Amino acid sequence: MKWNRYTIETTTAAEDYISLMLQELGIQGVEIEDNVPLTKEDVAEMFIDFLPELPPDDGVSHVSFYLEEGRSDEEELLREVRAALLKLRGTVDAGSCAITSSRTEDVDWMNNWKQFFHSFYIEDILIKPTWEALKEEDRGRLLIEIDPGVSFGTGKHETTQLCLRQLIRYIRGDAAYTPEHKAPRVLDVGCGSGILSIAALKLGACGVVGTDLDPDCIRSTQENLKVNGLAERPAVFYTGNLIDDEELRRKVGAEEYEIVVANILADVIIPMAPVIFPLLRRGGCFITSGIIDFKENAVREALERTGFVIVETSHQGEWVNITARRP
Numbered sequence: 112m113k114w115n116r117y118t119i120e121t122t123t124a125a126e127d128y129i130s131l132m133l134q135e136l137g138i139q140g141v142e143i144e145d146n147v148p149l150t151k152e153d154v155a156e157m158f159i160d161f162l163p164e165l166p167p168d169d170g171v172s173h174v175s176f177y178l179e180e181g182r183s184d185e186e187e188l189l190r191e192v193r194a195a196l197l198k199l200r201g202t203v204d205a206g207s208c209a210i211t212s213s214r215t216e217d218v219d220w221m222n223n224w225k226q227f228f229h230s231f232y233i234e235d236i237l238i239k240p241t242w243e244a245l246k247e248e249d250r251g252r253l254l255i256e257i258d259p260g261v262s263f264g265t266g267k268h269e270t271t272q273l274c275l276r277q278l279i280r281y282i283r284g285d286a287a288y289t290p291e292h293k294a295p296r297v298l299d300v301g302c303g304s305g306i307l308s309i310a311a312l313k314l315g316a317c318g319v320v321g322t323d324l325d326p327d328c329i330r331s332t333q334e335n336l337k338v339n340g341l342a343e344r345p346a347v348f349y350t351g352n353l354i355d356d357e358e359l360r361r362k363v364g365a366e367e368y369e370i371v372v373a374n375i376l377a378d379v380i381i382p383m384a385p386v387i388f389p390l391l392r393r394g395g396c397f398i399t400s401g402i403i404d405f406k407e408n409a410v411r412e413a414l415e416r417t418g419f420v421i422v423e424t425s426h427q428g429e430w431v432n433i434t435a436r437r438p
Contacts, residue, residue: 113180116213117189118173119196123147125205126172132195136188138176145172171206180214228265233275236310238266241338255309256338260331264304264374270400273425273432274307274374277398281370281434282314291394295369298322298390300383301401302348305332307372309339316370318345320363326350353386354379365389372398377406381413388417391437396422402431 121129123145130141146168178185189210196208230239230249237249241258259265266272282297284290294317299308302321305328311319323329329348336342351359371387373380380399387397397419402410404426410433411421419435426432 114177114215115180115185116175116177116215117192118175118211118213119192120207120209120211121172121174122170122204122206123168123172124170125199125203126174128199128203129174129196129205132199133174133176133192136191136195138178138188138192140177142175143172144175177215228267231267233266233272234279236275236279236313238306240265253313254339255306255313257304257306257309257335258331258338259304260327260334264302264306266306269427269430270374270402270432271306273400273427273430274372274398275310276425277423277432277434278307278310278314278370278372281396281398282311282316292369296320296367298363298368298371300353300371300373300387301375301379302332303328303374305335305348307374308332308346308348309335309341311370311372312341312344312346313339319347320367321346321348322351322353322359322363323348324350324352354382360386360390363390366392368392369395370398371395373401374399375401377402377410380410384413384417384419388419388437393437395437397435397437398432399434400430400432402433404429404431407431407433 119129126143126145130143133141146166148168178188193210196205199205200208228240230237230243235253236255237252238255238257239245241256257265264271266275280288281290282295294315297308297311297316297319299311299319299321302308302323305321308319308321321332329350332348336346349359349362353359353363366389368391371391373383380402391397397414399410414421414433414435418437420438421433422436423434424431
């Protein structure tokens, strides 16, 4: 489907008024572009480590809307938009209100990205997208099949790989480390697509509990469990935020886990550290990633302040894994 995109040059003072005006005319899907810096509240809600590098805010804003190409009332609707803008300029500084147009068309963003996600290995674990056929030479391998859907977690990101390697080490063991518990109970905080929960179960965990803020992630995780033949394994997932949800912490349970894994962000791990500590059994490990390198020390300090002992730190690119133990 093709669309005509119309962009109104205006001011940041008027952008909300124009958005409301367009909605009142029956136009949905308004897009706003400006250089207004994010507030602390915005950053907290978005859980981001990097603020966008914007030029100085000059008060200019661009408000865009889309009309399906060929609609019979397009010219009449544009006349109504222009008339409403003229009226609005009498009450607020709305800038030039010049309208420019361009054409665009639907792009299947939800599926086009799949061309960049192919099977790959993390040590001896094969991670394969569900839509890709299994190669003959890969049969018999320890396999994780993933369709992330709208969730984070193809396994390609450095932070996911750091966590996967630590799960392999602390569940299955390696030449340098023998796990104390052969079948640990694992808590996956911010489960996303469920890739870490699935890996934990396939590596030998006796059960998994997962949490995520987004109910779509919970659905994605449950679907991926079915794809991997794990629907009958002991795995329970909850929507919510462990930091401020006391009822969720009660459901998750105190001193229940040998391993907690959290592939989230430094600014979430820091306030979460004292919440995770009592959920672990004594001697249990907290595997963390999603930590950008310049926030490594802040996370280490938060973990140690809570009572954790740092046992291992690893890096991949600019990302960091910190594994800590509850003494």
